[in-house]
Amino acid sequence: MEFYRFGQETGKQISKFNSDFIMSRIIQTEHAAHIGCMHLEAGGLIGYHQAVTPQLLLILVGEGTVRGDKDEYVNVQAGDAVFWNKQEWHETKTATGLTAIVIESEELRPSLYMSVKVTVNAPE
Known part of the structure; x- marks a missing residue:
């Protein structure tokens, strides 16, 4: 994870093109x-399950907790x-x-586009 x-x-x-916005790159697939x-x-x-393919979950609104194969929850927002x-x-x-967007693809490499986040485990 x-x-x-x-x-x-x-x-x-x-x-560019007289635009005025901030773009946070996420992923590119072919x-x-x-x-x-x-x-x-x-x-x-x-629910707790195995990812069928590499999967990227983008939290848009709200907050929650996630976990991988260990029973340690991490806060996300x-x-x-x-x-x-x-x-x-x-x-x-x-x-x-x-609310979250999920992207599933065999070729996901988020480290090419996004900065790594320091994680904090959720209180038990």
Whole structure:
């Protein structure tokens, strides 16, 4: 399990074409990728399972906790990204609700585009 940031503070100012915005790069693929949006209400859970393919979870709104194969939960919030390799066990849960984008593809390499985040385990 790897943790990254994609919040505004990690992006770059774009002014090309008379634009004025910040772009936080996430991923680039040349092959098939599945992209979805997950909406977890308060008390929501993405149950403990193995990743079928490399998977990147981008927290857009809210907060929660994630874990890998160990029973140690790590806090995540908007702007955080969590990466699991193929067949890696994982779980996501939230007490207050969260919305996340999930990207699944055999060629995900988030370290090429996002900065690594220092993680903090959730209190037990």
